[in-house]
Amino acid sequence: xxxxxxxxxxxxxxxxxxxxxxxxxxxxxxxxxxxxxxxxxxxxxxxxxxxxxxxxxxxxxxxxxxxxxxxxxxxxxxxxxxxxxxxxxxxxxxxxxxxxxxxxxxxxxxxxxxxxxxxxxxxxxxxxxxxxxxxxxxxxxxxxxxxxxxxxxxxxxxxxxxxxxxxxxxx
Amino acid sequence: xxxxxxxxxxxxxxxxxxxxxxxxxxxxxxxxxxxxxxxxxxxxxxxxxxxxxxxxxxxxxxxxxxxxxxxxxxxxxxxxxxxxxxxxxxxxxxxxxxxxxxxxxxxxxxxxxxxxxxxxxxxxxxxxxxxxxxxxxxxxxxxxxxxxxxxxxxxxxxxxxxxxxxxxxxxxxxxxxxxxxxxxxxxxxxxxxxxxxxxxxxxxxxxxxxxxxxxxxxxxxxxxxxxxxxxxxxxxxxxxxxxxxxxxxxxxxxxxxxxxxxxxxxxxxxxxxxxxxxxxxxxxxxxxxxxxxxxxxxxxxxxxxxxxxxxxxxxxxxxxxxxxxxxxxxxxxxxxxxxxxxxxxxxxxxxxxxxxxxxxxxxxxxxxxxxxxxxxxxxxxxxxxxxxxxxxxxxxxxxxxxxxxxxxxxxxxxxxxxxxxxxxxxxxxxxxxxxxxxxxxxxxxxxxxxxxxxxxxxxxxxxxxxxxxxxxxxxxxxxxxxxxxxxxxxxxxxxxxxxxxxxxxxxxxxxxxxxxxxxxxxxxxx
Numbered sequence: 001x002x003x004x005x006x007x008x009x010x011x012x013x014x015x016x017x018x019x020x021x022x023x024x025x026x027x028x029x030x031x032x033x034x035x036x037x038x039x040x041x042x043x044x045x046x047x048x049x050x051x052x053x054x055x056x057x058x059x060x061x062x063x064x065x066x067x068x069x070x071x072x073x074x075x076x077x078x079x080x081x082x083x084x085x086x087x088x089x090x091x092x093x094x095x096x097x098x099x100x101x102x103x104x105x106x107x108x109x110x111x112x113x114x115x116x117x118x119x120x121x122x123x124x125x126x127x128x129x130x131x132x133x134x135x136x137x138x139x140x141x142x143x144x145x146x147x148x149x150x151x152x153x154x155x156x157x158x159x160x161x162x163x164x165x166x167x168x169x170x171x
Numbered sequence: 172x173x174x175x176x177x178x179x180x181x182x183x184x185x186x187x188x189x190x191x192x193x194x195x196x197x198x199x200x201x202x203x204x205x206x207x208x209x210x211x212x213x214x215x216x217x218x219x220x221x222x223x224x225x226x227x228x229x230x231x232x233x234x235x236x237x238x239x240x241x242x243x244x245x246x247x248x249x250x251x252x253x254x255x256x257x258x259x260x261x262x263x264x265x266x267x268x269x270x271x272x273x274x275x276x277x278x279x280x281x282x283x284x285x286x287x288x289x290x291x292x293x294x295x296x297x298x299x300x301x302x303x304x305x306x307x308x309x310x311x312x313x314x315x316x317x318x319x320x321x322x323x324x325x326x327x328x329x330x331x332x333x334x335x336x337x338x339x340x341x342x343x344x345x346x347x348x349x350x351x352x353x354x355x356x357x358x359x360x361x362x363x364x365x366x367x368x369x370x371x372x373x374x375x376x377x378x379x380x381x382x383x384x385x386x387x388x389x390x391x392x393x394x395x396x397x398x399x400x401x402x403x404x405x406x407x408x409x410x411x412x413x414x415x416x417x418x419x420x421x422x423x424x425x426x427x428x429x430x431x432x433x434x435x436x437x438x439x440x441x442x443x444x445x446x447x448x449x450x451x452x453x454x455x456x457x458x459x460x461x462x463x464x465x466x467x468x469x470x471x472x473x474x475x476x477x478x479x480x481x482x483x484x485x486x487x488x489x490x491x492x493x494x495x496x497x498x499x500x501x502x503x504x505x506x507x508x509x510x511x512x513x514x515x516x517x518x519x520x521x522x523x524x525x526x527x528x529x530x531x532x533x534x535x536x537x538x539x540x541x542x543x544x545x546x547x548x549x550x551x552x553x554x555x556x557x558x559x560x561x562x563x564x565x566x567x568x569x570x571x572x573x574x575x576x577x578x579x580x581x582x583x584x585x586x587x588x589x590x591x592x593x594x595x596x597x598x599x600x601x602x603x604x605x606x607x608x609x610x611x612x613x614x615x616x617x618x619x620x621x622x623x624x625x626x627x628x629x630x631x632x633x634x635x636x637x638x639x640x641x642x643x644x645x646x647x648x649x650x651x652x653x654x655x656x657x658x659x660x661x662x663x664x665x666x667x668x669x670x671x672x673x674x675x676x677x678x679x680x681x682x683x684x685x686x687x688x689x690x691x692x693x694x695x696x697x
Contacts, residue, residue: 047355051380054357054693055405055486058449061355062475065468079353095323096302096379096696097358100350126398131311131321132383151405153485 020067027158028073034165035074039085043075043165046084046108050101051133052091056118056151060088063154070158081107086164090151092120092133093140105141115145115164117157122146144168182253186223187216200421200631202570203247203254210264216257217246221271225250228551228664230278231645231657232261232286234314242286247632247643252569254632261286267293274551274664285312285385297334300378300696303327311386318386338364338372346678350379354682357692361681368677373670380696388656393419393493393626393646396653400644401488403658404694406449409435409442410637411644411658411694412491417572417633418646419493423624431495431620432573433611437508438487438496439635440580440604440611445474445487446638447555447597450689454594455526457683458535466522470515477511480504495621509612516605523598536591540672540684543588551664554640556688559596560588566636580607590687626651637661639689660694 035043047060063070064077078084081104093101105114116137119125124135137143144167147160183196183204195207208216229247236243242261246268247254259265261282267290269276280299282288287310301309304323310316324331338345343364350358358379364372388399400415401408413435420427427435452467475485481504482490490497526532544561546552557564565582567575583599585592630647640661647654665688672684 048351049357049380051382052357052693053402053405054691055408057355057357058406059485062468062472065472066465067469067472077355081351091380092382094379094381095304095321096300096381097350098304098323099327100358100379104351126402127382127387129320130318130383130387131316132381132386134320150488151486 021155024068024155024158027155027162028068028070030162031075031158031165032073034162034169038165038169039074041074043086043161044078044084045075045086045088046078046081046104047088047090048081048101048104050089050091050097050121050137051094051127052118052120052151056090056121059151059154059157060090060117063157068154068158073158075161081105082109084108084112086113086115086161087141088115088117089121089137089141089143090117092124092127092135093137094133096132098134098140102140113144113164113168114141115147115160116143117147117149117160118151119148122148125150183255186219199256200424200629201418201633203256203632205245205256205258207258210260210262213257213259214266214268217268217271220248220255223250224548225255226548226551227268227272227274227278228641229643229645229657229659230275230282231655232282232288232312233647233655233657234286234312235654236647240314242288244282244288245645247645249569254570254634256632261288263289264291266291269293269295273549274667277663277667284310286310287313300381302378302381303331303333311383318383318389333376335362335376336372336374342366343371359692363678363681365678368679370673370676370678370681373673375666375670377666377692378696380693382693382697384658384697385656388653391653392651393648393653396656397492399656400658402693403697404660404662404691405486406446407442407637407639407642407660407691407694408486408488409438409491410635410642411660413439414633414635414642414644414658415646415656416491416493417635418631418644419648420624421631421633422629422646422648423493423627425494425622425624427495427573428619428622429574429616430499430618431622433615434496434500434620435491436574436578437608437611438482438490440608441474441478441481442487443604443638444601445471445478446689447601448474450686451526451594451597453686454536454590454683455532457686458532460526460529460532463522463526463529463532466518466525470519470522473515477508477515481508492621494624495619497621499620505612505615509609512605512608516602519601519605526594533591535680535683536594537587537589539590539680540676540687541588542668542672544586546668546671550667552640552668554636554638554661554665555593555596555600556640556661556665556668558583559585559592561586564641566634566641570634572633572635574611578607578610580604590683593687630655639691639694640665642694658694658697660691662691662694666690666695 116122121137127133145164225248228249231245244261246257279290284301346363348361360376362374400412403411448471452464455464479485542560581603633644643659645657
């Protein structure tokens, strides 16, 4: 009894959460509502790098840091394409990654969505028309949403996912 | 900037006389020394350099550099503050030097893919950056190939598949991993041979992200190439654009205004802090310690937001230009940065204390993924990977550029070579960078931040110390346009140490070993 009481009186061990952005929270709530409605409360995302400069990966990774903590909104990053609803593709598609990219897409169960993240994934960016790349992701996969940026910020990526959810609901 | 490299080339004679005549020696615009060498003297010269503990840090193939239109090979050697570049003909008569300088193996394979140059008696003649679907006899860096989309092979037959090293024996089995990995990371293929959980052999296959950076730069005006340099590796944007601009400025023979170098140096060190924080957070994720990992990931997000406040880019992009920096930093922005960093420093120390006082973390870090000091010279390792294994090397000290001869960063060297040593070296480097930035802000002079740069023909070598280690840029400008842009990031060499670091470790420790080395795939694959 004493122990239980002291738990209430003692200083909390956890820290206050870092200050969050209103924009991110708003977009997050939108995503959460859509994910609940369409995807049965969980949106599984598989990330695929087909030739980025690694900045976009860093920003996608940042979605899991305590500032954004995207899992709160029903988004999970999964290890296998077989578990994924959405393929988040970064970078212009290189010849060296084309086969692996197609195999990754083929391994996903339908219905499935492809999102191109970053300028290079959207259009090929500065690499468009050169020998080593095929161009943007739409050269090899059906792209449902493009999120431009060099790289897009975590908030912009979330906004893009929110737009994808709305599009998915319309279909 | 070149004063510390010395104006005399007397040390060359000390090495070669009386064995090889060192006439024809000429000093380049970045302080590097060029020595043309005939094929008959080549092998002897290389052996001589090996016996003098030189390191092969780069190999540049280039067409039309010598008398004729043929391919020349520029072997870049480093010993302490000296840089020696041997110029040889890549006409197929040169022997492979990979047995004397193991770092040459990937360099030679890269030149073979790019230019079709053959090396006699090479033990590894597999393609490097051109994977299976590239057509045969395709060499993209040859001038006869104009950069345009190509038609890849439709089908890859089993005969076309990349032959990995075969390891066999009782209880040995293979674990292929990648190129698409479980986490949110870049693509690469790891072929593990394991006995039980213990790693017996690891072969790394890279270059899935080969985007043709070097060819892309060719024919562009230097000023148009900054976005290309930034795209080499996103989290080394400042380091690679600085190296590119240094080479271009050396060719043009201009001196960058002092205040511009203060701003550049602040950006370089902010980039180092941002990068190291990401590694430290990632290493803690990989040993399952989210309490510590979150401390660092919050700090890193704070740093990236500060980057955006300071420059408008979370990756500090768009600030470096040839001749200086794009815009001046108002003093109130600098004061804000200083106050941010002083708060940041206190919070960083708190996070570090949590980690280093947690026995389960130390237990996973210590003695894991040891890189032996004896690998540093043969593989041309650099950066925190080398400094955690006993190296005192740091490009900022050995080839000081900009302000580093006046503001020498504290270099931390440890000797254990394990994950813990790399974590600790990075922690020390973050603190040293904080010290440096604070001092630079205090002592920054007023003045212009950019100077006009006239177009001149020439070629030059620039070296910078990125967060990952030594990044090399060799640039040739002809008629105002880029003739050749060669990048070699620290990761290109450091990747070759991972096959050694993981030996006798268990497979589940691979992620933390990999993260502790912080290797850039994009910066290697180009």
